[in-house]
Amino acid sequence: MSTLHVLSHSPFGDDRLTSCLRLIGTDDALLLSGDAVYALQPGSAPFNALDARRLNLFVLDEDARARAIIVPDWAKTIDYPAFVELSINHDKVNSWL
Amino acid sequence: MAKSLLIITRQSPWSGPGAREALDIVLAGGAFDLPIGLLFLDDGVFQLAAKQDARALQQKDLSANLQALPMFGVEELFVCADSAAQRGLDPSGLSLEEARALTATEITALIDRYDQVITL
Numbered sequence: 221m222s223t224l225h226v227l228s229h230s231p232f233g234d235d236r237l238t239s240c241l242r243l244i245g246t247d248d249a250l251l252l253s254g255d256a257v258y259a260l261q262p263g264s265a266p267f268n269a270l271d272a273r274r275l276n277l278f279v280l281d282e283d284a285r286a287r288a289i290i291v292p293d294w295a296k297t298i299d300y301p302a303f304v305e306l307s308i309n310h311d312k313v314n315s316w317l
Numbered sequence: 318m319a320k321s322l323l324i325i326t327r328q329s330p331w332s333g334p335g336a337r338e339a340l341d342i343v344l345a346g347g348a349f350d351l352p353i354g355l356l357f358l359d360d361g362v363f364q365l366a367a368k369q370d371a372r373a374l375q376q377k378d379l380s381a382n383l384q385a386l387p388m389f390g391v392e393e394l395f396v397c398a399d400s401a402a403q404r405g406l407d408p409s410g411l412s413l414e415e416a417r418a419l420t421a422t423e424i425t426a427l428i429d430r431y432d433q434v435i436t437l
Contacts, residue, residue, distance in 0.1 A: 230329055230360050232404060255332045258363060263405030285373035286331050288366045 222247040224310040228254035231266040236316045241269060249276035249310065251303065252295075257284045260291060270295075278306060321352040323431035329360040330379045336364050339437040340382055347389030354393035354431060355386065356424065357416065362400045365411035380412050387415055395419050395427060 225244055231237040237259055244250060252259055257279055259266035270277060277295040280303065284291050291297050298306065307313050324343050328335030339355075346353035357365060364379060371378035386394060394416040401408050401418065408418035419427060428434055 230332070232360055255329050255360070258329070258360070258404065261405040264403060267405065282373040283331075285370045286376070287329075287363065288368040288370065 221311045222249070224248070224306055224313045225250045226313060226315045227252055227256035227259075229316070230255040231259040232264075237266055237269070240316060241273060244275060249278060249306065251278040251280070251298075251306065253280040253283050253303075255287075257287055257289050260284070260289050260295065262290075262292075278302075319351050320432035321354070321430075322346060323354045323356060323428060323434045325356045325358050325434065325436040326361040326364065327359040327436060329363045330369065331374060331376070332360075335437055336361065337379060337382075340379070342435070342437075343391055344382070344385065344389050347386065347391040350390060352393075353391055354395065354427070355391060356395040356397065356419075356427065357400070358397045358424075358436075359400050360404075362396055362404060362406055362411075365396065365413050365416065366406060367410060367412050369412075383413050386413070395424070397421075397424060 225240050225248060227236055229236055259270060261267055274294055278298050279291050279295050281297040281299055324339055326339040330336045343353055343355045369380060396408055396416045396418050398408060398418040398420055
């Protein structure tokens with residue numbers, strides 16, 4: 221069983237990303253949307269944590285572009301249709317509201 | 318003599334109306350020649366990131382309004398150096414050149430200096 225974890229809050233305001241990284245399974249994927257894309261700000265602690273893990277990481281392209289976040293090559297940028305596809309390809313979606 | 322007012326803006330630019338509303342207060346205060354200051358704290362420092370693209374989200378660009386601050390007579394602009402560093406932002410590369418980076422101790426003194434403070 222695989223899970224798509226969806227984060228949309230800034231990683232600097234709370235523990236969602238930290239908890240998610242602690243709980244995420246090997247078959248799972250993580251999608252960063254909204255302010256969660258700030259986790260890919262180079263030189264920050266969230267960036268380093270993600271860089272060290274190299275999990276199945278996806279980023280919503282428009283949210284990254286709006287925030288001037290340059291997506292590293294170990295993460296994949298996707299659009300909304302690809303988001304839908306990603307949701308379908310996993311058994312369930314866990315939104316960290 | 319009007320009371321001096323410090324606005325502390327803590328919201329990231331695209332997560333909701335908070336960032337724009339804080340800026341509106343500052344611009345309105347500036348238009349009425351109030352002694353007003355603006356401090357970017359926590360995720361608020363992301364408002365100053367260079368090369369943001371509002372069109373990606375079909376929204377209006379906040380940074381254009383930020384550039385108007387000195388024109389509205391708001392020259393007391395500050396950035397929390399710790400917040401910027403935690404978020405991998407170089408204080409010298411921010412989109413508002415006038416903003417001065419302050420340490421926590423300097424921010425304590427800054428808040429002390431103003432008559433009133435609003436944090437949004």
